[in-house]
Amino acid sequence: ALKGSKSALFTDSWEIKLNATNKIWTPGFDTVFMNKFGYDIIPFMEEGLDSFPDVRYDYMLLLDEYVTEGFYKPYVRKCKELGAWSRVQCLASPTDVMTTDGLVDIPETESMLNNPNYSLVVSSAACLASKPIVSSETFTCMYGFPATYLRQEQTADLKMVADAMFAQGVNHHVYHGMPYNPKGVDSIDFFATTYFGPGGSLENELGAFNSYMEKVSGHMQKGRSYSDVAVYIPYEDGVMKGAYPPERQRVWVWGEYELRYIFPPEELIGYQPLWINRHYLSRSKLENGKLLIGDAAFSSLYVDVEYMDYRALQKVLELAQQGFPICFKNLPSQPGKLKMEGYQDMVRKIIALPNVSDQWDQVSVQPPIISGDSIPDFWCRVTEDGDYLIFLAQPLAKGLEYPVYSGQSKMERSVFRTLEFNFNGKKEKKNIEFKPYQSVLLKLSSKGEIEEVDIQFVPEDPIVRERMPQRMHF
Structure with missing residues (x-):
């Protein structure tokens, strides 16, 4: 299987249940x-x-070591x-998942x-670990579980999800499949897939759709991901909170530590904020006013968590004392049963510094790369020539939630957005037309020019079908 051109060895998502009645254990763990x-x-187990969140935090720290040192690192070496x-989905592993995402070649x-x-979460880790490819097992259970509208899939819906x-x-x-x-x-x-085989509903448009996917993927692999604001990921919060509320649990979803439902703060959307965790924060260095780690160069740090590991707080204090701009929204508490001395003293020192504020507009260094009302979801890459490539997703792709209903992508007329782009010291306002089913790719040149790149693919109008009952809580 590994003969010929270089291949990837794949590890799927972590699907060993770690829930209220099932905890991972091994001889000698105690x-x-x-x-x-x-x-x-043992008494707590x-x-x-x-019932003991602080003990659970310590348990997860050790479990993280077991899983990382006993599986992920040896797997990457092999x-x-x-x-x-190594192409790996670290999703739901009992680890601080951004760290394990950054260990593999293709997260x-x-x-x-x-x-x-x-x-x-995955693309942030890739940027911080200098991993150029961010892969996705795309189109799993498009319309729900199990096998909803299998072999009746619609290309417009797939394009919306891909965008x-x-x-x-x-x-x-990677199509699933x-x-x-x-x-x-x-x-x-297969009950959890989209059917791409011969005779399926996608067959007539599949060639053109594949060409679209190849074209956009090629553009989005150029250069590196744009970075400006680092947001501390609420991993410690997730471990301390424990289980998701029942309405958010699935047969494959249990705990807040999985980070499945987290979003960056609304006030940062135009900045393309990236998540950062303790691992990357501790390895970052401050040079010429920029916080550098991997491919990222941040101008500010945003912290809005209830809990923060002692080691992460030490790094935040170090950066704050060096004058780095930090938005510190809350006064975090220390997770874990054994409390390190001086934690609250560090918090007090941080918030006393003039470059630290709980108001974003007091510490923001520069305007967002995109501003305006109703900013679509987007991703920006910076090429070696200093050009910006910005993919603006079609409006209906914003905020998608499982499951998509058949025909959800139906779009009968153009939608317009007036957006201002801030790049290379320039501000340019542009009225963007999103034609039915179309996303937009812009090239913002180092000379201050804005050019639209042709990525057009117009799928057939989808049929809106009945939303089917789903099996989610079993």
Whole structure:
């Protein structure tokens, strides 16, 4: 399988249940835990770990080490040894997932079993770890579970989902898909997929759709992702909170630590904010007023969390004392059972500094790259020549949630947005027309010119079908 051109070895999303009644354990875990944290975890496990959020935080820290050191790092090493890329979905692993995403060669996300917003976690990690490709297992359970409207999929709906993913930083799609069938047989279906095989509803438009996907992916692989504002990801909050409320749980979704429903602050949308976690924050360095890590160069840090690890807070204090602009929305608490001395003193020192404020407009260094009313979801790449490539997703791609209903992409007339672009010291206002089913790709040149790049693909008008009942809570 690995002969010929270089291939990738794939690891799918983590689907071992870590919920209220099922905790991951291995012989010797309690001894290692005692040595690391200085107390016995067994009584808390027996009473129910989820009744003790601080203990659960310590448990997850150690579990993260086991999973990262025992699987992800050896897996990446083995792939390199075999001359292959590691292509991995770290989704739902019991780790600080941005860190594990950054370990692999090709971090991968998924939709629509995950809403597109989750993909920002993966694309942020890719940027911070200098990984040029952000892959996606796209079109899983497009219309729901199980097998809703299978073989009746509509290209316009697929394009809407793909555009939503491009606008979250994805630049490589793996279609999901078509199951392997015995020779001469085409009757075996997979309940969680979109059918791309012969005789399916997508067949007539598939060639043109593939060309569109190839063209946009190619543009979005140029250069590096644009960066300006780093937002501290609420991973510690997720671990401390525990389970999602029942209405957000699925058979494949349980805990807040999975980060499936997080969004950057609304006031930052035009900046293309990127998530950052403790791992990357601790490895960043401040040079000439910019916070540098991987491909990112941030001009400010935004912190709006209820809990922050002691080590992360130390780094925030260090940056604040060096004059780096920080929006510090809340006064965080320390997670974990054993509290380090001086935590609240560090918080007080941070908020006392003049370059720290709980008001964004007091610390923002420059205007957003895009401003205006009703900004569509977008993604910006900066090329080696200093040009900006901005993919503006069709308006109906904004805020997609599982499941898409059949025909949701139907668009009968153009939609217009007046947007202002701030780049290379210039401000340019432009009226953008989103024709039916069309996203827009703009090239903002280093000379201050704005050019629209042709990415047109017009699918057939979809049929709006009945929304089918879904199996979600079982």
